[in-house]
Each structure stands twice: as C-alpha cells, then as structure tokens.
Amino acid sequence: CRILKCNSEFWASTSSLGPEEEFCTALRAYHACVRRTARTCRGDLAYHSAQHGIEDLMGQHNCSREGPTTQPRTRSRTPPPPPPPPDSQERSDAPEVCHYERGLPRNAAPPNYTHCGFFGD
C-alpha cells in the first residue's frame, strides 16, 4: 500500500538535514504522503504506526501542521522541475490523491456520479 515508500522517502530526505525548520518541512511532506495512502493502507499496521510516529515527531520537534511541504523527490541535488505549462496534461508524478478515481481502493465499487443543472428563465 505504498506506506513503506513514504517511510523511505522521509528517511532519505532527513538524512542530511540541518535546521529544525527543514525537518518540519520534511515531516509535513511525510504526513502528506502518508495521508495519500489512507484509503489503500486502511488496516495496515505500518500505516497506523507511521501516523503515530508523525504525531510524536511533530510534538518533539515543535512543528506546526501548517506550513511548506517539500516533496522528498525534489530535495535531491537535481533542480526542481519547471511549473506545468497551461493546459498541460496531468503530470505523471502527480500524487494519486489528485486523481479521484485512481485514489480509490482497488477493490472498491466505482463511485456513483450525480448531476445538477441550472438554466433558463
């Protein structure tokens, strides 16, 4: 369910960090990564363990929940990618949470869609 990927990205991103604020930034990114796995990792011990771990680390390092997050992959030595051009297709590295149907659990029934219309006089 990808929780291990979040864990390893977090530990990789914090291996060479200095100031506390950078740690908090990485921690928030870790939190965001874990949150994206919430549907698929429901019931996974590693997922719940990570959630508790993040809470503890937030408290220990006095990190606020709001603030910048940095995707671990952009913390590598390569420069960050350029912003998407207008009307670009969805980026291949976009989080699954940014695609409603892809973010649903694999075995889940397809969502029910509903419609509303407003027109005329």
Place this chain on the structure above:
Amino acid sequence: PHLRTFGDDFHTCIVEGAWPLIHNKYLSVQVTNTPVLPGSSATATSKLTIIFKNFQECVDQKTYHAETNELPAAFADGSRNGGERHGGAALRVLEKVPGQHVEIQARYIGTTMVVRQVGRYLTFAVRMPEEVARAAEDGDNHDLYLCLHGCPLSQRIDFRTFRQRAAGGRAPAGRPGSGDQLGSPPHTFTYQSAVAKCKERLLVEDLYFQSCVFDLLTSGDVSFSLAAYYAFEDVKMLHSNKDKYHLFEKAVGLGGAPSRSP
C-alpha cells in the same frame, strides 16, 4: 430558472438575487439571478462564481467568475490550471466555444462542470461523485444549497398551473401591475407557437421541453429554447444513467417533479 437537482428533482424557481447552488468541503458555486423583464419575477442567471478550495498537494484555491458577455477561459487570476503543485493539472479550464461554452475539469474530486452563455444568460451543469456532493463542511446544515435540496417551496413557480392557463388561451404572463407574477414578454408567443418552436430541437415532451415552452411564454426571448436544448445536451454528456436523461411530470406537485416513465 429551471433546476435539476442531484436527486433528479426538477423545479422552476424565482430565486432572484444571489443563491448558492453547491457549497461543500471542496467547492462553492453561487449564482446571481436577475429579472428577465423589468418588474418580472421570472429571472435568469447573469453571474456565476465557482470557488475551488485549496486541496492537499493538488491545487491552490482558484476562483472562476463569469458574467453576461464575459465567459472567460481562465480563472480569476488568469491561470487555466490548479497551480504549480504536482497535481496542478488536475484542475483545468477548457474553452470549447469562445465566449459561449467553457468546461472545467476538477479531476482530483472527479468533477466536471459546464458553463455556457446562451442568449444573455448563463447556464450551469455539473457531474460529481455523490461522496463529493454530500461532503458538507463541519457544522454546516447546507439547507439552501439548491443542487442538493432544490428550490425552497416559497421560491417555486407552479409550472402546471401556468401551462394550463397558457394552453387554455389565457394570457400566460400578465402585464406589470396586473397582479400577475411573471411580467410581460416583449415578443408574444402563443402556446402553440412556443410548442412549435421548442419541438424544433427538443423531440421528447419532457420537462426540458416544458421548460422551453414556459420560457418562451414568459420571456418572449427565443434564445431560451436554446438554453433548454443545451441543458439537455449537458445532461447527455454528464449524467451517469441514460434511463434518467428525460424527466417527466408527476401527477401532483409543484414545479414538475420527475417520474420514472413518461
């Protein structure tokens, strides 16, 4: 305006001024409706504002605003997508016909919206997952959100009575000051000529057809027949159940509620 709710109820309403169509954790849609004729309580939509709320790692908060004769192909900040986050392209504005037809895709919430200008007024249609449609904000009783609950009873127009009067040869819309609700049309359609006009594009005599007839009789503005036609085209594109494209009047009730068969 005519409203088809998330629950496939169909209402014809007054709702003059600003009204919310949708308001939940993810987005807010509000319309402003103005009288189609001075002194009339038949109104149509002249402004539309959609706010897509900041969403996790995907999109910044974005506002889309349209007004009569100003149907932009971009958000209010000039951008056409959800910003520079990794999922920014999960929200985008697509121009279908300049100044007339815009589609907004919000893939992160599985939502597609269509905004059109037909004649002098705007139309709105949306497809979204039920889970998203009902994702109320904490502590919000969302009683007035038209797409969810329909128009309040006090705002509904009795479609059936209106039509019976029109078909019976009485003036469908009284002159201002006559005490009638709906005001006076600039061009006079008879019931028969309105029916003939609406049949040009709407082949099934469903509530879209009836609303077309109603609009021609109350406004005299032929572009409202197009509004009903495009509203039905949007249903065909956005509604997930082909069997429910057409709605028909129930035996009783205000504004024409749906039934499962003609």
